[in-house]
Amino acid sequence: MNALLLYCRAGFEQECAQEIVDQVYALGIEGEAEALGGGGAVLFTPESAQAMARLRKHVRYDELAFARQLVFVFAHVELSGRDRAGPIAEAAARHGPYAAVWAEAADTETGKPVAAFARKFEPHLVKALEAREVKCDARRAPRLHVFFPDSGEAWLGVSDLDNGSPWPMGIPRLRFPREAPSRSTMKLAEAFHAFLGHDDQQRLLKQGLRAVDLGAAPGGWSWQLANRGIKVTAVDNGAMDRKLLADYPVTHVRDDGFRYRPAKPVDWMVCDMVESPSRIAQLVGKWLAQGWCRQCIFNLKLPMKRRYEELQRCRAILDAALAQTDAPFRLHFKQLYHDREEVTGYLCREG
Numbered sequence: 001m002n003a004l005l006l007y008c009r010a011g012f013e014q015e016c017a018q019e020i021v022d023q024v025y026a027l028g029i030e031g032e033a034e035a036l037g038g039g040g041a042v043l044f045t046p047e048s049a050q051a052m053a054r055l056r057k058h059v060r061y062d063e064l065a066f067a068r069q070l071v072f073v074f075a076h077v078e079l080s081g082r083d084r085a086g087p088i089a090e091a092a093a094r095h096g097p098y099a100a101v102w103a104e105a106a107d108t109e110t111g112k113p114v115a116a117f118a119r120k121f122e123p124h125l126v127k128a129l130e131a132r133e134v135k136c137d138a139r140r141a142p143r144l145h146v147f148f149p150d151s152g153e154a155w156l157g158v159s160d161l162d163n164g165s166p167w168p169m170g171i172p173r174l175r176f177p178r179e180a181p182s183r184s185t186m187k188l189a190e191a192f193h194a195f196l197g198h199d200d201q202q203r204l205l206k207q208g209l210r211a212v213d214l215g216a217a218p219g220g221w222s223w224q225l226a227n228r229g230i231k232v233t234a235v236d237n238g239a240m241d242r243k244l245l246a247d248y249p250v251t252h253v254r255d256d257g258f259r260y261r262p263a264k265p266v267d268w269m270v271c272d273m274v275e276s277p278s279r280i281a282q283l284v285g286k287w288l289a290q291g292w293c294r295q296c297i298f299n300l301k302l303p304m305k306r307r308y309e310e311l312q313r314c315r316a317i318l319d320a321a322l323a324q325t326d327a328p329f330r331l332h333f334k335q336l337y338h339d340r341e342e343v344t345g346y347l348c349r350e351g
């Protein structure tokens, strides 16, 4: 069995499938992608099994907006008897050692009881693997994923430590900070983890930097920045949280986010305005191309239909805006766990 397994937000299987087919087609590889079972996961099967080595080398998790996890599948196991750990350990043993062993299920309503079963099953599987002398906490090995569409079958595969989500089921465990003025704060907190490695977070989110937050009210995103000592100009015609303005380095400017210009270039621009995605993409492209900010995190609220095409349109708008400058840029999109009908973008000027 040779395939790619991608976890995604329930309801976004079609976008996730379109995206992986497009990505591998660019590598000269064809195949079919289908939603698995009750949703929340997509299986891509290449036409030729020989393609797997190239897929493992070239498909990048960072470049997939709709995938929460990227698993290279090596087996499918039907589970009929009472012993589930034995047959799975048998199939997984020859691909070890592993850095971690994760038994997972889809993040859907029907997946909830399966996820509860998977959590309980995981230590039994580790025991069964260790009994076969397979290390399950090796430092440089890939992670083993055992994905249960239901408790009667499992897809087995690996994810590479530098090419996948570091969270089980691709879902970050982040605490909601009670001081933050809105739940939206979780999106920016997650975006920092998704787009910036540990060192970049230390370097790029520190005291003394300056940021502009477009569409800031009531202030959940501003809080994430200001809580790290970053001076924030919060642009919104709506009301900001008063405690945020009193206790943190946040200045409220009542203005239209499409008209506002910073007096001096800033380190960050973040944008959570509810607007058409292409208008936001144009605005973000302008901020970076004009040098008004060095980097940007922004949310694109996707339409009900043709969401993948809309995202591609926004990429093209940004590419066109940035092509007018000589500076190299890095652009990534991810549908974060805390995103709903939306994706989050990260654009930064390199060097």
Ligand SMILES: C[S@@+](CC[C@H](N)C(=O)[O-])C[C@H]1O[C@@H](n2cnc3c(N)ncnc32)[C@H](O)[C@@H]1O
Binding pocket: 181, 182, 183, 184, 185, 214, 215, 216, 217, 218, 219, 220, 221, 222, 235, 236, 237, 238, 255, 256, 257, 258, 272, 273, 274, 275
């Ligand atoms: C989803 S809310 C932002 C929530 C915010 N990120 C937080 O964490 O609390 C969207 C905000 O965008 C603002 N907005 C929409 N269009 C705007 C515009 N053209 N200029 C400025 N703000 C705008 C709205 O007033 C609203 O407060």
